[in-house]
Amino acid sequence: MGREHAGGVREREQLRAGGAVEGPGEVVGGPARGAEEVGAADVADEQRVAGEHAVRLLLARVDHDADRLRRVARRVPDLQLDLAEREAFAVVEPVDGELDLRGGAERDPRPGGGGQLEVAGEEVGVDVGLDHPLDHHALGGRVGEVPGDVALRVDHHRTTRAPVSHQVGGLGETSEVVLLEEQHEMNVHLVGRPVVGHDAAMLGRLRRGEDTALATVERQLELLRRAHAVTDAVVAFEDERALADAAALDRAFARRGPVGPLHGLPVTVKDWIDVEGFPCAGESGDPERRPGVDATVVRRLRAAGAVVVAKTRVWGRVAHPRDPARTVGGSSSGEAALVAAGASVLGIGSDSGGSIRLPAAWAGVCGLRPTAGRVPTTGHFPRVGPRSDGRTQIGPLAGSVDGLELALSVMAGPDGRDAGVAPVPLPPSRGVSLRGLRVAAAFGEGEWQPSSRVAAAVERATGVLVAAGAQRVPWEFGWLAPAWDITHRYWARAGGRAGLTGADVMRELADWDRFTCRYLEATADIDVVVAPATAGPAPPHGDVGADAFAFLMPASLVGTPALALPAGDEDGLPISVQLVGRPWAEPVLLAAGRAIERAGPG
Numbered sequence: 001m002g003r004e005h006a007g008g009v010r011e012r013e014q015l016r017a018g019g020a021v022e023g024p025g026e027v028v029g030g031p032a033r034g035a036e037e038v039g040a041a042d043v044a045d046e047q048r049v050a051g052e053h054a055v056r057l058l059l060a061r062v063d064h065d066a067d068r069l070r071r072v073a074r075r076v077p078d079l080q081l082d083l084a085e086r087e088a089f090a091v092v093e094p095v096d097g098e099l100d101l102r103g104g105a106e107r108d109p110r111p112g113g114g115g116q117l118e119v120a121g122e123e124v125g126v127d128v129g130l131d132h133p134l135d136h137h138a139l140g141g142r143v144g145e146v147p148g149d150v151a152l153r154v155d156h157h158r159t160t161r162a163p164v165s166h167q168v169g170g171l172g173e174t175s176e177v178v179l180l181e182e183q184h185e186m187n188v189h190l191v192g193r194p195v196v197g198h199d200a201a202m203l204g205r206l207r208r209g210e211d212t213a214l215a216t217v218e219r220q221l222e223l224l225r226r227a228h229a230v231t232d233a234v235v236a237f238e239d240e241r242a243l244a245d246a247a248a249l250d251r252a253f254a255r256r257g258p259v260g261p262l263h264g265l266p267v268t269v270k271d272w273i274d275v276e277g278f279p280c281a282g283e284s285g286d287p288e289r290r291p292g293v294d295a296t297v298v299r300r301l302r303a304a305g306a307v308v309v310a311k312t313r314v315w316g317r318v319a320h321p322r323d324p325a326r327t328v329g330g331s332s333s334g335e336a337a338l339v340a341a342g343a344s345v346l347g348i349g350s351d352s353g354g355s356i357r358l359p360a361a362w363a364g365v366c367g368l369r370p371t372a373g374r375v376p377t378t379g380h381f382p383r384v385g386p387r388s389d390g391r392t393q394i395g396p397l398a399g400s401v402d403g404l405e406l407a408l409s410v411m412a413g414p415d416g417r418d419a420g421v422a423p424v425p426l427p428p429s430r431g432v433s434l435r436g437l438r439v440a441a442a443f444g445e446g447e448w449q450p451s452s453r454v455a456a457a458v459e460r461a462t463g464v465l466v467a468a469g470a471q472r473v474p475w476e477f478g479w480l481a482p483a484w485d486i487t488h489r490y491w492a493r494a495g496g497r498a499g500l501t502g503a504d505v506m507r508e509l510a511d512w513d514r515f516t517c518r519y520l521e522a523t524a525d526i527d528v529v530v531a532p533a534t535a536g537p538a539p540p541h542g543d544v545g546a547d548a549f550a551f552l553m554p555a556s557l558v559g560t561p562a563l564a565l566p567a568g569d570e571d572g573l574p575i576s577v578q579l580v581g582r583p584w585a586e587p588v589l590l591a592a593g594r595a596i597e598r599a600g601p602g
Contacts, residue, residue: 295379
């Protein structure tokens with residue numbers, strides 16, 4: 001969707017190193033400091049942030065009279081605009097340093113509504129789009145019609161408020177909207193990212209005391225209700241409990257500062273994971289069942305400062321935020337829909353044969369299945385374990401790879417109750433270099449073939465990693481057919497199919513072990529496999545069969561970590577790629593995913 005001029009690959013590499021794009025083929029600037037180092041003291045001392053902020057802002061509509069905007073931009077220091085000639089915002093002359101980009105006949109009166117570009121000295125603040133994606137129904141316009149982008153380069157010495165591209169639809173209409181967010185990480189291309197999580201911005205405000213947990217949770221509950229009206233993704237609200245938890249965090253903050261790394265962050269949880277104070281029907285089917293204790297992952301999230309704000313639907317008719325006639329799949333259906341709608345900052349789901357990755361892929365968000373034994377499943381209902389169901393793992397869904405990693409760092413590690421969890425260290429992915437990694441691209445096999453757009457996305461994602469220094473190696477292992485066979489036999493056993501003998505079960509288990517060994521041998525010299533997550537975009541409701549999970553089954557059987565990552569659009573709906581890593585190598589997987597995420601869909 002975005003355009004890349006000559007030298008784009010070199011620029012991406014320089015941007016990852018901290019440089020900024022000055023113009024076509026020209027890169028300036030150096031390493032820049034992160035959010036922790038850019039604070040009030042920096043402003044007071046007038047210390048300049050090293051490097052420059054390179055932000056690319058994607059507009060859904062661009063004005064015929066774009067020349068007028070260009071003329072204005074030329075009079076503004078440190079501002080570059082590149083507009084395609086298409087109809088869109090009506091541009092008016094700046095008044096008192098404010099350039100109003102009116103989206104339609106009337107400007108939305110709410111804070112953040114409409115669109116404006118404020119210019120004051122060396123600071124350029126940008127606000128384009130409505131204050132939340134679920135409010136943009138009247139904008140219309142399909143994402144596939146996005147004609148171009150706007151490139152901004154801002155050099156200043158304050159924590160950046162940067163525009164971030166965010167796509168979502170509602171009430172059957174799809175458009176491109178842009179949310180205003182704090183972007184602390186410098187020099188990152190943001191064009192074409194289907195969904196960009198706002199967890200970092202929200203957490204930054206909460207940790208600095210610029211916002212309260214109570215106000216944050218109140219806003220999130222309102223967003224969730226508006227999203228639920230479109231998607232039917234929520235099964236339970238407990239506002240009184242959520243608001244009480246948030247108020248307690250605010251009192252704790254007043255005494256000693258942030259409670260933990262997730263202080264005040266609203267999270268949603270799949271209805272198969274126990275949350276004390278909320279109903280959890282799980283496999284009981286009883287909507288009044290209320291667990292007395294949290295699942296381990298929920299207890300850890302709450303201890304880290306998170307606030308559970310809703311329980312989400314498992315399967316059912318959960319509507320796709322871009323097109324309510326489409327499904328997001330399952331079984332972590334509600335989590336994917338709410339994250340895609342921008343109504344959930346962080347979702348917690350579970351994945352057996354692909355139940356995080358499938359809905360994440362169709363909804364266009366990031367979803368991580370951790371290594372088997374990385375995260376305790378204690379408190380998952382239906383009950384699971386390494387012997388009863390060695391496939392099921394609890395993992396996060398978020399709008400960005402960073403959001404996944406933050407959640408994983410809190411949830412991972414033994415709890416003394418899930419015997420399948422091993423005490424394996426989880427180092428941060430920031431220390432991982434992609435140079436020298438061995439990467440393979442796996443496409444279709446037999447009857448399971450991706451669409452041409454998905455295949456191209458796999459090739460493009462592989463190319464991003466190679467451009468970052470990875471080495472491409474061939475993929476020669478047939479993994480889909482045996483995984484399909486073993487998974488179906490597992491389903492027959494788990495479902496208690498009549499006529500199965502003990503010998504049948506033993507053969508299935510032996511074949512499962514044999515497949516795992518063969519896969520690990522075949523990938524001994526491969527760090528990351530790039531593959532389709534699904535064959536294509538989300539289908540209409542009622543049109544989801546086992547074939548939809550074909551590309552996801554192998555990682556479930558082997559227990560390797562796997563990441564679903566947005567990779568563009570097909571027919572106005574998201575498509576995704578899947579990254580499959582080595583066991584316990586989530587940091588490598590996340591580093592590779594972040595590089596692909598930053599490069600955009602091409």
